[in-house]
Amino acid sequence: MIREMTLATRLTLAAQAGLAACADQDGMCETASGGYHIELPEADNPPLVVFLHGYGGTATGTMKNRSMVxxxxxxxxAVMAPEGAERNGRQSWNFFPGWEGRDEAAFLTEVVQDASNTFGVDTDRVxxxxxxxxxxxxxxxxxxxxxTFSAYVPVSGGFWRPHPEACDGPVRLFHTHGWTDNVVPLEGRLLGGGRFHQxxxxxxxxxxxxANECADTKPSGFSTTGQFMRRYWTGCAEGSALEFALFPGGHGVPKGWADMMVDWYEGLPGG
Structure with a gap:
């Protein structure tokens, strides 16, 4: 089993298969539905953070955010940056229900399985x-x-209107957002001449x-981590987790987010 091999052995096999470029910023791993960049830690069978770029971004651009990676x-x-598919001439994601395009859930499952087969990442900790x-x-x-995945950690983005009537649960989710974000304001905004509404x-x-069957709407507690003001909910369904963090900046992935997110994830049961 490739998951049982050492990191050096896996990288040697990848190089022999012509896939060595997958593990640096100069090349891209290719699957049937798209591609991705990946970087690996000095560890066997590592957990994986899959991070999706914004509209008009690229997988390469994600990996250049060294303060996160x-x-x-x-x-x-391990850190993976999948490549979005073309939408209206720019790279993005087919996220809104009813839109035509790539099945993104299938694509993301595909690239994670490819990374498991090639580099031995732990598919139970994604x-x-x-x-x-x-x-x-x-x-x-x-x-x-x-x-589909172990936890979800969106930054500076949420649902569009009309909001979903309901979501399946339980979910483990940690949302981070900038207080002065004007691209995706906390209250949302109109796009495309009013055709779309964040x-x-x-x-x-x-x-x-x-979705998480929380007993109350009010937060269960508050905390601060550096610049981040955090609130969380407990008393919810078994296996769920929900937290929200605000930072004083605008539209971006803030410094300090990566360590805060990992601390949160590793504090969850099974994290």
Whole structure:
């Protein structure tokens, strides 16, 4: 089994198969439905953070965010950046129900399995994150199929209007958002001359509380981590987790997010 091999052996086999470029920023792993970049920690069978770029972004651009990638690698996590498919001439994600395009849930499952087969990442410990349009994708996948991945960690993105009537649960989700975000404001905004309407982040949190069968709407507690102001809900369904963190900046992945997110994930049962 390739998962039982050492990291050096896996990389040697990958090189022999012409896949060595998959493990650095200069090449891309290819699957039937698309491609991805991946970087590996100095560990066997590592957990994996899959992070989806925003509208018009690229997998390469995600991996260039070293303030996010390097802390994850240092904590023993492999980092994957899948490539979005073309939408309206730019790379993005087919997240909204009813849109035509690539089956993104199938694609993301495919690339994670490919990374497991090739590099031995642990498919039982996969965290799906994303920024902006990537976070939209995280929200909708977690809503429709929360068991697909171990946890969901969207940054600066949520549902669009009309909000889903309901989501499946339980889900383990940690949402991070900028207080002064004007691209995806907390209250949402109109796009495309009014054809599309970003949703309200707090309305989305209500949908997650219902999915997780939380006993109360008010937060169970508050904390701060550096610049992050955090609130969480307990007394919810077994196997669920829900937390929200605000930071004082705008539309971006803030410094310190990676370590905060890993601390949260590793504090969950089975994390």
């Amino acid at each position: 390097e802390p994850l690698l240092a904590r023993g996590y 965290v799906l994150g994303g920024f902006s349009a990537g976070a939209f994708m995280v929200y909708y996948l977690a809503c429709a199929a929360p068991d 949703g309200d982040i707090f309305a989305g949190l209500e949908i997650w509380r219902v």
